[in-house]
Amino acid sequence: MTAVPSAAVTSAPATKARLARWSAPIIAGVTILVVWEASLALLNPAGFVLPPPSAIISAIFENFSEVWMAARVTGFIIVTGLIAGAIVGVVTALLVTRYRLASEILTPLAVSLSAVPIIALAPIFNAWFGLLSPRSNQMIVVILVFFPIFINTAKGLTQVEPSQIELMESYAASKWRITREVRVPNALPFFFTALKVSTSLAVIAAIVAEYFGGRQDALGPLITQSAGLTRYDEAWAAVLAGTLIGAALYMITEILERVAMPWHVSIRGNDPAAN
Amino acid sequence: MSDHAVNVQRVSKVFNLGKTNEVHAVDNVDLTINNGEFVTLIGPSGCGKSTLLRLIASLVEPTGGSIEVNGKPAEQARLDREYGMAFQKAGLFDWRSVSKNIELPLELMGWSKSERASRAQEMLELVKLPEFGDHHPAELSGGMQQRIAIARSLAFNPSLLLMDEPFGALDEMTREHMQDELLRIWDETDTTVVFVTHSIAEAVYLSSRVVVMSPRPGQISEIIEVGLGDRDTSTREDPEFFKMVTVVREALRSVESQ
Numbered sequence A: 001m002t003a004v005p006s007a008a009v010t011s012a013p014a015t016k017a018r019l020a021r022w023s024a025p026i027i028a029g030v031t032i033l034v035v036w037e038a039s040l041a042l043l044n045p046a047g048f049v050l051p052p053p054s055a056i057i058s059a060i061f062e063n064f065s066e067v068w069m070a071a072r073v074t075g076f077i078i079v080t081g082l083i084a085g086a087i088v089g090v091v092t093a094l095l096v097t098r099y100r101l102a103s104e105i106l107t108p109l110a111v112s113l114s115a116v117p118i119i120a121l122a123p124i125f126n127a128w129f130g131l132l133s134p135r136s137n138q139m140i141v142v143i144l145v146f147f148p149i150f151i152n153t154a155k156g157l158t159q160v161e162p163s164q165i166e167l168m169e170s171y172a173a174s175k176w177r178i179t180r181e182v183r184v185p186n187a188l189p190f191f192f193t194a195l196k197v198s199t200s201l202a203v204i205a206a207i208v209a210e211y212f213g214g215r216q217d218a219l220g221p222l223i224t225q226s227a228g229l230t231r232y233d234e235a236w237a238a239v240l241a242g243t244l245i246g247a248a249l250y251m252i253t254e255i256l257e258r259v260a261m262p263w264h265v266s267i268r269g270n271d272p273a274a275n
Numbered sequence B: 001m002s003d004h005a006v007n008v009q010r011v012s013k014v015f016n017l018g019k020t021n022e023v024h025a026v027d028n029v030d031l032t033i034n035n036g037e038f039v040t041l042i043g044p045s046g047c048g049k050s051t052l053l054r055l056i057a058s059l060v061e062p063t064g065g066s067i068e069v070n071g072k073p074a075e076q077a078r079l080d081r082e083y084g085m086a087f088q089k090a091g092l093f094d095w096r097s098v099s100k101n102i103e104l105p106l107e108l109m110g111w112s113k114s115e116r117a118s119r120a121q122e123m124l125e126l127v128k129l130p131e132f133g134d135h136h137p138a139e140l141s142g143g144m145q146q147r148i149a150i151a152r153s154l155a156f157n158p159s160l161l162l163m164d165e166p167f168g169a170l171d172e173m174t175r176e177h178m179q180d181e182l183l184r185i186w187d188e189t190d191t192t193v194v195f196v197t198h199s200i201a202e203a204v205y206l207s208s209r210v211v212v213m214s215p216r217p218g219q220i221s222e223i224i225e226v227g228l229g230d231r232d233t234s235t236r237e238d239p240e241f242f243k244m245v246t247v248v249r250e251a252l253r254s255v256e257s258q
């Protein structure tokens, strides 16, 4: 897109671009649902293979209070875990890039933590926090989210144009001031990319962890119990609820990104790669 | 205040000391610059011009010798905010509007909001971009960004202005305009300027002295007094100007052929 300064001139193509951005996934989604429904009607396989979308949607309505409750329980774990993991990740990144000692202690610790298959720890965490406590699942989300946030934010805080740091030093700006004025804004795009990846990671982590323990009225147990009772449409309804939570969090992250860094090329829309 | 703005004594800078990739970027350099003088550094690529400039700015530590600025150690002068700097790369902050970029050093120095805003507008007019204050740097051409960076370096009337090929990215006409503006500002204030360039004509036009440097190790090979008097539009066509250009060219040629 060419840079046209006048708002009146840009608004028409901008609206069109926005329409295109929203219509493409909607058309794709509807097509998939239609093909899905139609092919099941034609092939008519046994019910446990895959229920048609219509059955899943009616399962949601039939069991609305149950699915809604479960989505709220799991959603709470996902959101709190995501926020806590992001905060711990950002704070660690700030410490590590600011203090050498912190870097020498925390970086190897964080890297070795990332090598641990965290989800595999779910049964152990359940033993620590109590089989029916949601704490263990929350911890798993926190740890899983921590790592990408930490690594990416630390990268954004350090990968700064050296002449920009020199400029600040020539004005005798304090280290803290340089962090605030240069490093943090530079890290914002890195942070938001990591946060977007983390939203889906958090959904997966929470639901899989729930297979092993935690509250029994959450999405994970709802999926295993419904599947055990061969109520597959209900199991799929719970999966759909998890999907919607992930999609909603992703969209919220995108909105936050726009608010936090309106200056960035990916948001101003002048980047040819973004279109 | 001492009458020397810059006093460089037997200064050396070795990068990667003791390693296989050791570089003697600056070797045993002596240079004194008087208050209010305009000095350019010129020399082949890699001869240590930028390093010498950054040593004066106390952005890198010398491995030997001492540097005083305005009668105090360079580091103290930096902490007292006596420098303005402009680099070859504009180095503007994308997350700040053009005005806010110019205001950055003023913010660090505690100017009030209204003082900053009016000063930024003044500087924008100086670099002939008065209507671009609210734009973002990414919306400007490379040359326009460079003019903003120069405006930023001049905004707080620093007593010592250090410029590393600041006009390299500009087209010829803008470049000449910026040269004249820089000379005007230099004339109106008591600023001392140390200016790195690759352009012989620019060095001669701007400075009272041209410092010619030679590479490996980085040393001063010659210091040429220009002595053209006040510059005006006729200076660029003055036979005396061309004579000095030839003098500097020959000095550079003998450095290159070493």
Ligand SMILES: Nc1ncnc2c1ncn2[C@@H]1O[C@H](COP(=O)(O)OP(=O)(O)OP(=O)(O)O)[C@@H](O)[C@H]1O
Residues within 6 Å of the ligand: B015, B016, B023, B024, B025, B043, B044, B045, B046, B047, B048, B049, B050, B051, B052, B218
């Ligand atoms: N931070 C650094 N680490 C290691 N070597 C460096 C560093 N900075 C500069 N050098 C080396 O010091 C020498 C002088 O570099 P400098 O940048 O001062 O040259 P210059 O005269 O400014 O060159 P140019 O005209 O190309 O800008 C070069 O050989 C360069 O490789």
Ligand SMILES: [Mg+2]
Residues within 6 Å of the ligand: B049, B050, B051, B164
């Ligand atoms: Mg250089």
